[in-house]
Amino acid sequence: MTGWIESDRWAERARELRDEGWMLMDLCGLDRSGLGRSVVNAGGAGTAGAGFRNAEGTGGLYGPRFEVVVQLLHALKKERMTLHVNAAGDPPTVPSVVEVWPTANFLEREAFDMFGIQFEGHPHLTRILMPDDWEGHPLRKDYGVGKVPVEFISQPLMQIDSPGQSPETVAAERSVDELGQSGPPLRTVEEG
Template sequence: MLQTLVERFPQFLLKTSAYRGQDTAVIKREGLLEMAGRLRDDPGLQCDLLMDLTAVDYLKYGRSLGSAPTRSTPSPLPYYMKPKPTTEIWERAVSNETYRFDVVYHLFSSVYHHRIRLHVPVTAADPVVDSLTSLWAGANWFEREVWDLFGIRFTGHPNLRRILMYDEFQGHPLRKDYPVNKRQPLIGPTT
């Protein structure tokens, strides 16, 4: 699977990795629509189902205690847990400073029963990727959710509005710089 991608799209791939049967490809955002279209329509791939579409904010990745996978756990692990090996830490192909977000796509082939995950790094200054609603109608709500919670825009989306929060909400609450205790109620006190 990954070998096919490496042969066909060397110009778009930043990194590929396979871990415990999970194939992951980090790609440039210019190639997203073309790669996704080929993954869906190619007879040898036929990834016809968009299982998930989400985003990751790497603003504080590895810097705070809560998101630092390299540090040892503050409390001793219970007897049934093993310490996390360092190979499980996700190393990005790009720097977290430049590319703050990853848009993550999970594709599944109902014909071949294989899966692939696509990471698309985007910058904080220009958080825009192409919309996949032309390929999968189900991407509509996923992309609205990502826009609502992360503030990543999708060009070509027919109706890019908030889906979970209300229209009057300011900001994007799943960004790591959104204050945890900030309240924006429609009615009632603000604290």
């Protein structure tokens, strides 16, 4: 089973689900910015995905970039349910369900840490995996893996290839690229 739900109905619905016997198994963020204007539509947790459903087919439910994806388990019925909670606003905001399922404590903190999703009413919403003073939210799609500045770049070495060369001329001949790698200038293919 897969369902979508608006964030303002989530706290209330979570209580109902808990009373029906559903356990919270997982809660994570999802940045949909790379998925375009379509909704992930699976045939239900544990079955093959049925592809994407168009935004038109969702009855206007589809909207914001961020979602909180919740995995629920009903142990007696042996059923699983996936719920997508729309996280609208800037910063994206969703009510916290820690009061309903205490296990959401760490899970919501991780979704906040990785996606910057605010959980209203969470008792202690701080970064959990990244350092407290970290900037940005790493699992967002616009946070590239290659954007971390490189530290401790080695200084170019002065190497004299043949006897009689002076260090100054060697230094002038060698180019240093932006990563600090030294080496002879790249050769171009000679004509003829």
